[in-house]
Amino acid sequence: MQRLVCHVDMDAFFVSVEELFDPTLKGKPVVVGGQAGQRGVVAAASYAARKYGVHSAMPLRTAARLCPQATFVDGHPARYREYSKKIFAVLNRFSPLVEMASIDEAYVDLTGTERLHGPPLRAGHALHEAICKATSLNCSLGLASSRLVAKVTSDQAKPNGVLYILPGQEARFLAPLDVRKIPGVGRKTEAALRRLGIRYVGDLGKLAESFLASHFGRWGLALAGKARGEDAGGWFDSPIGSHEAAKSISHEHTFGEDTADAVQLETTLTKLSEMVAKRLREHRLYARTIQLKLRDEDFETTTRACTLDHATQLDAQIAAAVIGLFRKAWNGKTPIRLLGVYGGSLQQEEGQMNLLEEPRTARLRQTFRSVDHIRNRFGDASISLAKTLNNGIRERVHENPYDLPGKAPEGK
DNA sequence: TCTGGGGTCCTAGGACCC
């Protein structure tokens, strides 16, 4: 049976959602991601702002210079997640095989749904209309025989379009496009290809695979396959809807101004550790690898990782590990721009429940569940570890956050 | 251009084991 993949990509998603909450923004140059003077980058720009050269990933200050009259809006992740769920629900009516590839982008496997939804283009238009009706948001839609081609197609359909590539026409459709349009080809690969005189996808097809392999290794062979529109190898190869478990959970923070204040730095690491631990508990996951990320004033980035004897989801254990790494990695002088805390090598709760767990660790776990509950009701700032806060609630919740092997905390 | 925050995947080298 002919495979039919649909890729759905929302148009200027964050901006469009903000317009629903504030209709006066409609038609104006709008930048989502932060205020004009802030450190940070553009998360999304309205089409009116794009006319001035503003685009996502651009520094906010640059955007403000290019388009001073733009309205700058802070992002609202909860709103975007809410709309993302609505979109998923609509897509699920068309096929059980749906995969959200990001908050504003999804793949739907429509293979074999012709009797239900009609031929590809009709199905596509029905989907497009259903999304618009349910969310009042525009999207663009690509239909093709592979995930890769469907994704490139939805991009070509923008804005607010539906496009179908007939089976057999994949390579011909891709050939005139810039190599940068191939997912996975970024700035570096584009530059490397340019040096070899390769600019368009069609140029790739003309080259011997041995040539590509000699310059790019395995990646070169994958590239040749992509130029033909194949999903073979790598992420695109996985079946649609086979959502895999998270592999890492992380939080990072860029300071408004670089700082070499050890107390501020370690307080921030503690806060980030708490956020990571909270999410681990929400997902019933345990992290065995803890990683620190440092970025200095020159934008030099270093990472330091350690693997624990036992996977954990406890604030204090993560904070202790990451602060240990930090004290070894930082010279105490260099101003720091960014700190990050990562949990990796994640394990499910099952299999982790080990009988050897110390009773006091089990009590701590219970304590943290209660802490999460309070945080969910009253906000993250309501309760915190010793390093970040000094109030009675924390004292009663647990003392001695770093020195776990010490005396057991008594009750709460 | 003065560069966020959340992720994924890949490579490469060293340790360690058989």
Added chain:
DNA sequence: TCTGGGGTCCTAGGACCC
């Protein structure tokens, strides 16, 4: 003692995506 060929785990860095 100057020495092979995996396999796996761990760490560090980098490209890329939205």
